[in-house]
Amino acid sequence: MRRVSKFLSPLFVCALAVLSAQAQAPRNVRVDFKETTLKNGLRVITVEDHSAPVVALSITYNVGSRDERKGRTGFAHLFEHMMFKGSENIGSGEHIMLVFNNGGNMNGTTNEDRTNYFEVLPANQLDLALFLESDRMKSLAITRENLDNQRNAVQEERRLGVDNQPYGKSSERLQELLYDNFAYKHTTIGSMEDLSAASVEDVAEFFKMYYAPNNAVLVLVGDFKTAKALAKIRKSFESIPRQPDPPKVDMTEPQQKEERRDTLNDVLARAPRVALAFKAVPGNTPDFYALQVLAGVLQSGQSSRLYQKLVREKELVTNVGGFMDEKRGTGALYSTSTLRPGAKPEDVEAIIYAEIERLKKEPIADWELQKAKNTTRRNLINGLESSLSRAVTIGQYTVYYNEPGLINNRLDKVAAVTKEDVQRVANKYLVDTNRTVVITMPQAKPRPATSSTGQ
Amino acid sequence: MKIIKKRSHAILALMLIVLVSSLALGQGGAPAPQQQGPKGAVIKGKAPVNKEVLKVKLPRAQETTLKNGLRVVLLPAHKVPTFTMQMVVLSGGLADKPDYHGLASFTATLLREGTAKRSSKDISEQVDALGATLNANSGLSSTTTNVTSGGLVENLDQTLDLFADVIRNPTFPQAEVGKYKSRMLAQLQSQRSNAQFLASEQFQKAIYGSHPAALASPPAESIKRLTTKDLADFHSTYYRPNNAILAVVGDVTMKELLPKLEKYFGDWQKADVPAIAVPPAPAQSESRIYVIDRPGSVQTVLQLGTLGIERTSPDYFAVLVADRVLGGGPASRLFLNLREDKGYTYGAYSNFGGSKFRGTWLSSSEVRTNVTEGAMKEFMYELNRLRNDPVPMEELENAKRAIIGSFALSLEQPNSLLQNVITQKIYNLPADYWDTYPQKVAAITVQDVQTAAQKYLDLDHLQVVAVGDAAKARAVLSKYGKVELYDAEGKPVTGSESNNNK
Numbered sequence: 003m004r005r006v007s008k009f010l011s012p013l014f015v016c017a018l019a020v021l022s023a024q025a026q027a028p029r030n031v032r033v034d035f036k037e038t039t040l041k042n043g044l045r046v047i048t049v050e051d052h053s054a055p056v057v058a059l060s061i062t063y064n065v066g067s068r069d070e071r072k073g074r075t076g077f078a079h080l081f082e083h084m085m086f087k088g089s090e091n092i093g094s095g096e097h098i099m100l101v102f103n104n105g106g107n108m109n110g111t112t113n114e115d116r117t118n119y120f121e122v123l124p125a126n127q128l129d130l131a132l133f134l135e136s137d138r139m140k141s142l143a144i145t146r147e148n149l150d151n152q153r154n155a156v157q158e159e160r161r162l163g164v165d166n167q168p169y170g171k172s173s174e175r176l177q178e179l180l181y182d183n184f185a186y187k188h189t190t191i192g193s194m195e196d197l198s199a200a201s202v203e204d205v206a207e208f209f210k211m212y213y214a215p216n217n218a219v220l221v222l223v224g225d226f227k228t229a230k231a232l233a234k235i236r237k238s239f240e241s242i243p244r245q246p247d248p249p250k251v252d253m254t255e256p257q258q259k260e261e262r263r264d265t266l267n268d269v270l271a272r273a274p275r276v277a278l279a280f281k282a283v284p285g286n287t288p289d290f291y292a293l294q295v296l297a298g299v300l301q302s303g304q305s306s307r308l309y310q311k312l313v314r315e316k317e318l319v320t321n322v323g324g325f326m327d328e329k330r331g332t333g334a335l336y337s338t339s340t341l342r343p344g345a346k347p348e349d350v351e352a353i354i355y356a357e358i359e360r361l362k363k364e365p366i367a368d369w370e371l372q373k374a375k376n377t378t379r380r381n382l383i384n385g386l387e388s389s390l391s392r393a394v395t396i397g398q399y400t401v402y403y404n405e406p407g408l409i410n411n412r413l414d415k416v417a418a419v420t421k422e423d424v425q426r427v428a429n430k431y432l433v434d435t436n437r438t439v440v441i442t443m444p445q446a447k448p449r450p451a452t453s454s455t456g457q
Numbered sequence: 458m459k460i461i462k463k464r465s466h467a468i469l470a471l472m473l474i475v476l477v478s479s480l481a482l483g484q485g486g487a488p489a490p491q492q493q494g495p496k497g498a499v500i501k502g503k504a505p506v507n508k509e510v511l512k513v514k515l516p517r518a519q520e521t522t523l524k525n526g527l528r529v530v531l532l533p534a535h536k537v538p539t540f541t542m543q544m545v546v547l548s549g550g551l552a553d554k555p556d557y558h559g560l561a562s563f564t565a566t567l568l569r570e571g572t573a574k575r576s577s578k579d580i581s582e583q584v585d586a587l588g589a590t591l592n593a594n595s596g597l598s599s600t601t602t603n604v605t606s607g608g609l610v611e612n613l614d615q616t617l618d619l620f621a622d623v624i625r626n627p628t629f630p631q632a633e634v635g636k637y638k639s640r641m642l643a644q645l646q647s648q649r650s651n652a653q654f655l656a657s658e659q660f661q662k663a664i665y666g667s668h669p670a671a672l673a674s675p676p677a678e679s680i681k682r683l684t685t686k687d688l689a690d691f692h693s694t695y696y697r698p699n700n701a702i703l704a705v706v707g708d709v710t711m712k713e714l715l716p717k718l719e720k721y722f723g724d725w726q727k728a729d730v731p732a733i734a735v736p737p738a739p740a741q742s743e744s745r746i747y748v749i750d751r752p753g754s755v756q757t758v759l760q761l762g763t764l765g766i767e768r769t770s771p772d773y774f775a776v777l778v779a780d781r782v783l784g785g786g787p788a789s790r791l792f793l794n795l796r797e798d799k800g801y802t803y804g805a806y807s808n809f810g811g812s813k814f815r816g817t818w819l820s821s822s823e824v825r826t827n828v829t830e831g832a833m834k835e836f837m838y839e840l841n842r843l844r845n846d847p848v849p850m851e852e853l854e855n856a857k858r859a860i861i862g863s864f865a866l867s868l869e870q871p872n873s874l875l876q877n878v879i880t881q882k883i884y885n886l887p888a889d890y891w892d893t894y895p896q897k898v899a900a901i902t903v904q905d906v907q908t909a910a911q912k913y914l915d916l917d918h919l920q921v922v923a924v925g926d927a928a929k930a931r932a933v934l935s936k937y938g939k940v941e942l943y944d945a946e947g948k949p950v951t952g953s954e955s956n957n958n959k
């Protein structure tokens with residue numbers, strides 16, 4: 003018998019066992035969680051696991067860049083940075099020092115659909131983790147000095163990730179072109195101009211509206227006794243007052259009627275790039291899982307159809323890749339190819355479209371379906387290994403879909419996908435009129451290497 | 458978008474846990490409220506911190522050796538039904554023939570492009586259908602080659618079959634070699650669009666001169682020269698069981714694993730493998746400043762560093778702690794100063810590395826062009842401060858607690874535990890090396906840190922690289938010494954007149 007840690011119960015599934023390639027019955031793992039809601043509306047999910055002396059705490063707030071208004075793009079993420087600049091009992095930067103100097107790790111991340119904060123610490127620092135998160139939910143310090151400091155840091159983050167990177171602006175352009183609804187039509191990093199416009203009043207208003215206990219999910223995973231930990235959580239969080247529910251964002255995305263296309267000249271790029279997106283469906287829907295399988299067959303790994311065709315056979319690109327994006331609102335299937343010198347974007351596009359046509363006409367092979375399922379299984383299982391990854395994943399599933407148990411049954415949803423499903427979603431979503439294309443061309447910019455003045 | 462983007466740091470590892478506070482770290486009680494902390498942070502000292510450091514102990518790896526000399530190391534980890542296995546071939550880029558830089562790297566990469574019984578396409582399809590991974594690589598100045606495969610434990614047999622096949626029977630088909638060469642040549646071009654690549658390329662050249670570690674990527678001439686025969690010769694010379702360690706971590710026992718290894722590797726033939734002399738890092742030239750012009754840049758990528766230590770250096774722990782104080786993480790001086798205090802950057806870090814020859818000790822950041830001067834000033838301030846001033850006791854204890862405390866977290870990262878075991882084997886470190894690691898960290902004193910800083914952050918030989926808008930960067934950096942100007946192709950731009958005839 004295999005040893006299994008206490009919180010993981012062995013569960014044998016037969017769905018995969020029928021595949022002839024499987025030598026032994028696959029063992030599944032299950033995360034047993036307990037759900038509680040505090041009086042102020044804070045949802046709390048705990049997973050007791052004594053396999054390592056670690057505690058991981060995540061708080062996922064139901065706010066992302068989709069909640070931003072025009073003129074304040076990038077604000078949700080800028081706000082996230084402010085959460086590390088101190089609160090009533092924590093000094094600016096002290097949060098970072100307390101976590102790392104005690105052997106922990108932490109971060110905060112913002113995307114279109116949610117903002118999360120997390121730390122993982124040795125198990126004897128549970129009180130510290132709870133104190134750090136409750137103090138800032140309760141009493142964020144909002145000062146002009148802190149805002150200016152983090153505005154600078156975030157603008158450098160934008161330069162590092164977008165403005166100083168080849169193809170950075172192309173990715174931004176693709177998102178703007180793809181979506182009609184403002185919620186997703188702008189990037190999470192936001193524009194320089196809007197970041198510059200953010201005020202301390204904006205920060206205070208955003209904090210009150212979105213950083214309320216009733217707009218958050220707390221997940222605690224690790225080496226603790228559930229009853230004791232829950233008592234501590236209540237003591238730290240239950241007195242934080244509930245706020246009126248934030249306004250609901252209209253996520254309606256109109257049907258696309260014709261192909262959208264743009265070409266950018268990029269002074270930083272050395273090779274042309276073709277980036278495509280097909281507007282599709284929200285995450286955790288049957289068509290979403292079928293499109294995930296399709297994306298794997300089309301462009302994941304060296305066995306994928308586009309790698310074999312474009313990289314190896316035709317030798318037109320140095321690399322190709324993409325994915326089905328998981329969103330609460332309408333997601334898209336992306337595909338990006340970086341061309342070799344001399345290759346033409348239209349030739350690459352033509353081959354990609356021919357491969358997509360083949361997906362519409364013929365069922366995928368047995369091994370391709372098996373690849374998608376095994377790869378998903380491995381990724382999902384590996385995501386259960388660390389406490390931190392479980393804490394973050396459960397928080398996300400709860401805020402996205404109100405479905406913490408998705409951590410246990412997501413694999414079943416992928417296993418349910420058939421070859422017919424893949425063919426059906428190819429015909430439904432991967433059509434010309436539903437396509438957005440951004441081509442990047444390298445732009446030579448001859449310029450003197452030295453000039454007379456410094457600024 | 459994240460609040461921080463952390464660079465990878467080698468973290469430690471181990472298992473088993475006893476709650477003890479035997480390490481006298483972080484003693485001294487909570488500081489007074491509103492006490493001023495280091496630059497960039499305000500310490501109120503009100504948060505509840507448990508002063509006990511969780512002590513963790515390394516799990517004993519199980520070891521055995523096959524008859525042909527293949528050493529096997531297993532770290533069982535049964536939490537989830539997956540595994541990772543890594544064949545460490547004890548020869549890498551340092552074994553490349555003269556003028557054939559990249560030979561070890563190409564040999565590794567082309568393992569999966571065809572074997573006696575499988576084509577490149579067969580291998581890709583079979584690996585992907587199992588939901589497995591299979592990768593191989595060797596650095597240009599590496600002492601090893603690594604072939605790594607991860608997968609679902611129910612597919613262990615089939616994955617091992619593929620893993621063993623590419624390691625033992627690669628054919629390096631001529632057509633595949635040709636395809637790979639042409640793709641590599643295209644990538645050599647496109648990587649030059651990346652500012653960090655340009656900075657690293659110049660920095661390594663500045664530190665290592667004609668040593669193989671000077672190369673950030675294989676030269677085009679070497680790539681063009683390589684043939685199927687070169688790869689096959691390298692393979693048959695160095696890929697031998699008596700020149701390898703197979704390290705496995707995952708949901709498997711030695712009893713289950715051993716018969717499978719006998720089946721797939723038992724008849725792998727051993728052979729005499731030529732010993733490779735490790736070239737020492739060269740004597741360092743005087744401090745130099747390199748500016749690389751990258752048209753269109755809106756940031757300056759700054760890299761400043763010196764020659765560091767070998768992995769087995771007796772100064773390893775002093776440098777480890779000193780680096781943590783300087784820039785080893787977001788709670789370190791560079792991040793707190795350049796980002797949290799000044800807002801110059803998204804991140805500023807230092808790191809060091811070393812193998813059988815001396816590695817580098819590098820500080821780096823990406824800053825908007827018009828604060829290049831301020832950033833340089835703060836970098837120099839922090840390097841000088843670490844050299845000239847004793848590190849305050851509380852800061853030293855924080856750095857040590859950060860390193861030791863993270864052992865607990867590494868218990869959830871079986872693969873990092875495996876890397877520790879491999880490190881211990883490759884460098885012939887004592888068997889109790891990781892068990893005693895916390896004590897060695899705890900023993901580091903204020904004086905040790907300062908001595909290490911003075912010895913290795915040798916500012917007379919500091920190499921500085923700036924990639925960005927050359928006109929602006931040059932004006933700033935010329936205050937620190939003579940600036941050598943390069944273009945984005947890595948070619949020197951000679952004289953101020955020469956800039957128009959590139």
